[in-house]
Amino acid sequence: MNMIYMLIGFSILLALLFLLAFFWANKSGQHDDLFTPGVRVLFEEEEPQETGNEEKSDEDHSTR
Amino acid sequence: MKETNSLTVETQCFHCGDHLPEKPYPADDKQFCCLGCKGVYQILSKHNLSSYYLYNDVPGSSQKKKTLHFDYLDEPGIAAELVDYTDAKVTVITLFIPVIHCSSCIWLLEHLHKINPAIAQSRVDFLKKQVSITFRNQQISLREVVENLNAIGYEPLISLQDMIKKQQTDHSERNLFTKIAVAGFCFGNVMLLSFPDYFGLNSLEQDFKNFFGWINLAFAIPVLLYSARDYFISAWTNLKNGILNLDFPLALGIAVMFIRSAYEIITQTGAGFVDTLCSLVFFLLIGKWMQKRTYHYLSFERDFRSYFPVAVTQLKDGKEKPLPLNELKTGDRILIRSNEIIPADAILLKGDAKLDFSFVTGESIPVEKVLGEIVYAGGRQLHGAIELEVVKPVSQSYLTKLWNNEAFSGERDPIKTFSDTASRYFSIVLVAIALAAGLYWINTDVNKAVAAFTAVLIIACPCALALSSPFTLAAVLSIFDQNKFYLKNTSVIEELARIDTIVFDKTGTITNPESAGFEFDGTLDQYERQLVFDLARNSGHPLSRELVKWLAETPLFQVEHYMEKVGRGISGCVDGHEVKLGSAAYLGLKAEDHGSVVHILIETRYCGYFRSAQRWRTGFKPLALKLGQTADLHLLSGDQDHDRNSLTPFFPRVQQLHFQQSPQQKLDYILQLQQNNAKVMMLGDGLNDAGALKQSNLGVAVTDDINNFSPGCDAILDGAAFQKIPQFIKQAKDAVKVIHMSFGISVLYNIVGLFFAVQGLLSPLMAAILMPMSTITIILFTSLTARLYARKNKLL
Numbered sequence: 001m002n003m004i005y006m007l008i009g010f011s012i013l014l015a016l017l018f019l020l021a022f023f024w025a026n027k028s029g030q031h032d033d034l035f036t037p038g039v040r041v042l043f044e045e046e047e048p049q050e051t052g053n054e055e056k057s058d059e060d061h062s063t064r
Numbered sequence: 065m066k067e068t069n070s071l072t073v074e075t076q077c078f079h080c081g082d083h084l085p086e087k088p089y090p091a092d093d094k095q096f097c098c099l100g101c102k103g104v105y106q107i108l109s110k111h112n113l114s115s116y117y118l119y120n121d122v123p124g125s126s127q128k129k130k131t132l133h134f135d136y137l138d139e140p141g142i143a144a145e146l147v148d149y150t151d152a153k154v155t156v157i158t159l160f161i162p163v164i165h166c167s168s169c170i171w172l173l174e175h176l177h178k179i180n181p182a183i184a185q186s187r188v189d190f191l192k193k194q195v196s197i198t199f200r201n202q203q204i205s206l207r208e209v210v211e212n213l214n215a216i217g218y219e220p221l222i223s224l225q226d227m228i229k230k231q232q233t234d235h236s237e238r239n240l241f242t243k244i245a246v247a248g249f250c251f252g253n254v255m256l257l258s259f260p261d262y263f264g265l266n267s268l269e270q271d272f273k274n275f276f277g278w279i280n281l282a283f284a285i286p287v288l289l290y291s292a293r294d295y296f297i298s299a300w301t302n303l304k305n306g307i308l309n310l311d312f313p314l315a316l317g318i319a320v321m322f323i324r325s326a327y328e329i330i331t332q333t334g335a336g337f338v339d340t341l342c343s344l345v346f347f348l349l350i351g352k353w354m355q356k357r358t359y360h361y362l363s364f365e366r367d368f369r370s371y372f373p374v375a376v377t378q379l380k381d382g383k384e385k386p387l388p389l390n391e392l393k394t395g396d397r398i399l400i401r402s403n404e405i406i407p408a409d410a411i412l413l414k415g416d417a418k419l420d421f422s423f424v425t426g427e428s429i430p431v432e433k434v435l436g437e438i439v440y441a442g443g444r445q446l447h448g449a450i451e452l453e454v455v456k457p458v459s460q461s462y463l464t465k466l467w468n469n470e471a472f473s474g475e476r477d478p479i480k481t482f483s484d485t486a487s488r489y490f491s492i493v494l495v496a497i498a499l500a501a502g503l504y505w506i507n508t509d510v511n512k513a514v515a516a517f518t519a520v521l522i523i524a525c526p527c528a529l530a531l532s533s534p535f536t537l538a539a540v541l542s543i544f545d546q547n548k549f550y551l552k553n554t555s556v557i558e559e560l561a562r563i564d565t566i567v568f569d570k571t572g573t574i575t576n577p578e579s580a581g582f583e584f585d586g587t588l589d590q591y592e593r594q595l596v597f598d599l600a601r602n603s604g605h606p607l608s609r610e611l612v613k614w615l616a617e618t619p620l621f622q623v624e625h626y627m628e629k630v631g632r633g634i635s636g637c638v639d640g641h642e643v644k645l646g647s648a649a650y651l652g653l654k655a656e657d658h659g660s661v662v663h664i665l666i667e668t669r670y671c672g673y674f675r676s677a678q679r680w681r682t683g684f685k686p687l688a689l690k691l692g693q694t695a696d697l698h699l700l701s702g703d704q705d706h707d708r709n710s711l712t713p714f715f716p717r718v719q720q721l722h723f724q725q726s727p728q729q730k731l732d733y734i735l736q737l738q739q740n741n742a743k744v745m746m747l748g749d750g751l752n753d754a755g756a757l758k759q760s761n762l763g764v765a766v767t768d769d770i771n772n773f774s775p776g777c778d779a780i781l782d783g784a785a786f787q788k789i790p791q792f793i794k795q796a797k798d799a800v801k802v803i804h805m806s807f808g809i810s811v812l813y814n815i816v817g818l819f820f821a822v823q824g825l826l827s828p829l830m831a832a833i834l835m836p837m838s839t840i841t842i843i844l845f846t847s848l849t850a851r852l853y854a855r856k857n858k859l860l
Contacts, residue, residue, distance in 0.1 A: 019246070019249045023242060023245070031241060036190040036191075039190065
């Protein structure tokens with residue numbers, strides 16, 4: 001049963017890590033704007049320029 | 065009206081969606097309503113940014129009203145005030161751009177580097193309508209950045225009273241998040257570790273019990289010292305000032321809970337109330353966050369400084385030089401271009417001053433000044449440039465003097481809320497019961513006496529009470545928000561429920577600034593319309609301007625021999641025809657004029673007249689009748705009294721209509737009403753109402769574009785929601801009712817808890833169930849009933 005002491009210790013440590021991660025996110029301002037990033041991800045990638053780098057585009061990620 | 069059923073006929077401007085004029089501006093195969101829109105489109109397509117038009121239909125905003133001179137941004141002193149960060153290579157600036165409204169805006173503003181590679185990065189904060197731009201200051205100046213933005217139709221609003229700065233230094237919300245996170249983290253863990261004890265541990269597992277107890281206690285410490293810190297500080301400072309607010313019983317409850325838990329755990333006599341403590345703090349902080357949460361980023365604290373420009377053009381030794389407004393001195397010579405605002409009282413030296421003071425005085429007719437006359441600050445020059453000599457510094461001018469009034473100095477008394485009043489009695493009763501319970505047991509059993517005393521303080525800790533106001537009011541706030549009524553904070557709702565006197569400003573508040581249009585009585589063919597249009601567009605008179613807007617032709621002919629008699633009419637020779645527009649008397653007609661009428665005479669033919677249509681805001685008449693039933697209505701207008709007769713039917717008492725009121729008189733009038741114990745709501749829009757708005761119990765700024773300047777106030781009402789005012793008042797009253805009801809519920813819970821507590825029988829398990837249950841009941845009850853009432857009041 002002594003295992004429980006250790007397990008509880010580990011679980012709290014793990015939870016503390018997440019709490020610290022939240023602190024960091026909060027401090028770096030990630031919760032200041034909760035709207036714009038959601039719109040931003042929906043924008044298309046840059047369309048290929050006429051300079052001829054179309055060939056480079058990834059086959060798996062062709063636009064159509 | 066043109067038929068729109070044919071697909072080939074474009075009737076909308078490709079950029080801004082406005083109706084196209086008769087002769088639109090084409091570019092590629094698109095049609096534009098003005099040169100501005102076309103210009104923006106051409107810039108965007110040149111830089112490969114046409115995707116802007118893909119994300120949304122007509123994403124642009126109208127470019128018809130374009131300004132501006134940004135030369136003042138080249139002044140290092142001004143620029144230094146505005147930028148966030150600068151070094152030898154890059155500069156970072158955050159700009160407020162009111163027109164940001166859709167995803168296209170975000171996309172375009174974040175691709176500024178395509179227009180000018182010297183802009184390294186730009187990030188949009190959509191809700192705050194801000195863009196943060198990083199640029200290489202060796203390759204591009206701040207002025208050029210702003211001019212670039214202006215060229216693509218995103219003109220930043222730069223003002224002396226910059227709210228962006230304030231936001232950036234204000235991290236209170238982030239701190240609150242951290243506190244909630246700590247409380248929530250501890251709450252979760254303590255909950256888990258408390259369960260074994262609640263379900264019962266056999267004697268073999270006593271070691272675990274102690275171990276869990278110690279860990280729980282460790283978790284309680286950060287909650288007590290960090291998350292709940294503000295409650296102790298607030299309770300203490302209030303106590304020192306002799307005020308018993310809700311924070312006092314809260315802080316007392318938390319402290320007692322911690323001490324008793326620590327005692328029980330250390331002496332191994334019980335499990336303590338750590339889980340209740342953590343949940344209490346967690347829920348309280350969430351309530352605090354709800355109360356503080358803003359659904360919008362509007363500034364309610366604006367004064368004349370945000371209406372005035374950042375800088376004026378100073379004339380020195382014959383050279384133009386931008387000068388920051390606060391450096392403007394008496395005796396300086398300044399140049400005011402068309403559409404610029406005069407920042408200080410000054411004497412007119414050169415040019416034709418035709419000034420629009422409607423925002424300052426409420427008078428809608430432009431004022432002409434002759435050379436040598438004093439021009440008061442706040443007027444907007446309508447045509448051409450003028451030169452002036454400043455006679456009073458900005459802060460001492462006629463208009464800005466208003467802000468030196470007492471009403472603006474210091475904080476106004478905070479609005480009295482129900483929970484403040486209730487908590488005073490609550491605290492006294494609570495302490496009395498606790499002492500009584502303790503004294504009752506003290507002779508028989510000291511341990512029981514302490515247990516009963518502490519249990520009362522713990523169980524009666526007014527968590528549910530503390531949450532009922534924030535959750536109800538936050539729900540109402542968001543309902544109001546959806547209806548375009550934006551409040552400064554939640555306590556404004558309770559003030560709104562108490563209003564018994566309503567004072568209206570006239571111009572811009574109950575009249576509609578964008579007048580609905582004109583009724584035309586008579587005959588005009590297309591050619592004659594053109595003649596009238598070309599003549600009218602030379603005049604700055606509001607009726608002429610509205611007429612021009614309504615006719616919506618394209619300028620075609622030049623006007624010769626143009627003559628304007630202020631307030632009477634205009635005449636001129638257009639394309640060889642003598643055209644006269646004006647009042648009946650001006651045209652030599654015998655007819656009587658009712659209201660604003662423009663008669664038309666072309667050569668000798670009388671063509672009829674335009675009458676400006678219903679000028680009141682939609683729904684003003686039913687609104688006034690409805691409000692008049694429950695509240696006293698007053699009118700304070702800075703305008704002449706030419707509308708007195710048409711307004712009389714709306715107001716119950718004629719003697720409560722006041723015209724030609726100066727800003728100071730308006731303020732004094734409100735003060736006088738308040739001295740007769742009236743709770744005054746003031747609805748106004750202009751700078752001349754600023755004093756009255758500030759003095760009133762509830763100042764509401766009415767505006768048709770919430771991003772435009774509005775004077776300092778408690779609430780901003782979108783003109784579109786104007787007729788909903790009675791519903792808003794009703795909803796506010798209902799909200800107060802909901803708070804009272806939820807207060808009743810939380811008292812009921814308390815009585816149940818107290819029943820056990822006074823007998824010294826309160827177990828940690830009972831507290832752990834009762835506390836969160838009452839909290840959740842209150843949260844559900846308040847948010848649901850508030851919405852229910854909103855549906856009943858047709859606000860949802």
